[in-house]
Amino acid sequence: QLQLQESGPGLVKPSETLSLTCTVSGGSISNNNYYWGWIRQPPGKGLEWLGNIYYSGNTYYNPSLKSRVTISVDTSKNQFSLRLTSVTAADTAVYYCARRPRHSSGWASFDYWGQGTLLTVSS
Amino acid sequence: AIQMTQSPSSLSASVGDRVTITCRASQDIRNDLGWYQQKPGKAPNLLIYFASSLQSGVPSRFSGSGSGTDFTLTISSLQPEDFATYYCLQDYNFPLTFGGGTKVEIK
Numbered sequence: 001q002l003q004l005q006e007s008g009p010g011l012v013k014p015s016e017t018l019s020l021t022c023t024v025s026g027g028s029i030s031n032n033n034y035y036w037g038w039i040r041q042p043p044g045k046g047l048e049w050l051g052n053i054y055y056s057g058n059t060y061y062n063p064s065l066k067s068r069v070t071i072s073v074d075t076s077k078n079q080f081s082l083r084l085t086s087v088t089a090a091d092t093a094v095y096y097c098a099r100r101p102r103h104s105s106g107w108a109s110f111d112y113w114g115q116g117t118l119l120t121v122s123s
Numbered sequence: 124a125i126q127m128t129q130s131p132s133s134l135s136a137s138v139g140d141r142v143t144i145t146c147r148a149s150q151d152i153r154n155d156l157g158w159y160q161q162k163p164g165k166a167p168n169l170l171i172y173f174a175s176s177l178q179s180g181v182p183s184r185f186s187g188s189g190s191g192t193d194f195t196l197t198i199s200s201l202q203p204e205d206f207a208t209y210y211c212l213q214d215y216n217f218p219l220t221f222g223g224g225t226k227v228e229i230k
Contacts, residue, residue, distance in 0.1 A: 037219075047159075047167065047210055049219040062218040063124070096166055100214070108173060109157025109214050113166035 004114035022097030040093040129222030152215035
């Protein structure tokens with residue numbers, strides 16, 4: 001059974017850099033039939049896609065985050081990571097990692113998600 | 124970016140009711156749309172992908188339809204465990220975008 005688990009500091013100060021890691025178990029992150037993504041949800045609000053990465057390192061980012069976001073992959077650890085710079089209170093959210101599968105007819109919606117980790121930006 | 128307009132934002136319904144939620148895309152997204160159910164404190168759960176394909180393990184009372192710009196999620200007979208918030212997601216192109224959500228409450 002595939003499992004994704006987010007890990008991170010829980011609390012970050014304004015202007016600092018947020019770093020989160022998603023550990024994938026029960027399957028290989030190097031499988032070329034999957035993208036891996038990050039999605040966040042501010043408290044009481046909707047979902048926002050942040051970016052995707054392929055095992056080869058190809059990335060796609062949400063332009064709303066401008067140049068603040070970087071996603072990387074470590075195939076040796078079966079992990080991928082999110083880095084968000086210059087955080088503000090607006091970045092307070094539950095952060096999810098998720099898998100996006102490829103079907104014969106194309107790339108489908110995220111099917112496996114981590115449980116989410118709350119990240120609070122506060123001094 | 125493609126805008127996804129979801130309606131209604133909330134609804135009240137009774138167990139056994141037929142419930143319909145719609146999503147409209149700001150441009151043609153073919154059938155590249157998914158539907159999710161989210162319960163408080165939990166991650167979203169995929170119900171439907173490619174607009175009408177039922178995700179494995181999801182009850183058959185959930186169905187999806189539509190293509191192009193207009194999409195519908197239908198729950199044929201609402202069950203107590205279906206009270207939750209539902210989101211659509213367009214994955215036609217980047218940036219991927221979600222609808223604003225529909226909260227289904229008990230009448």
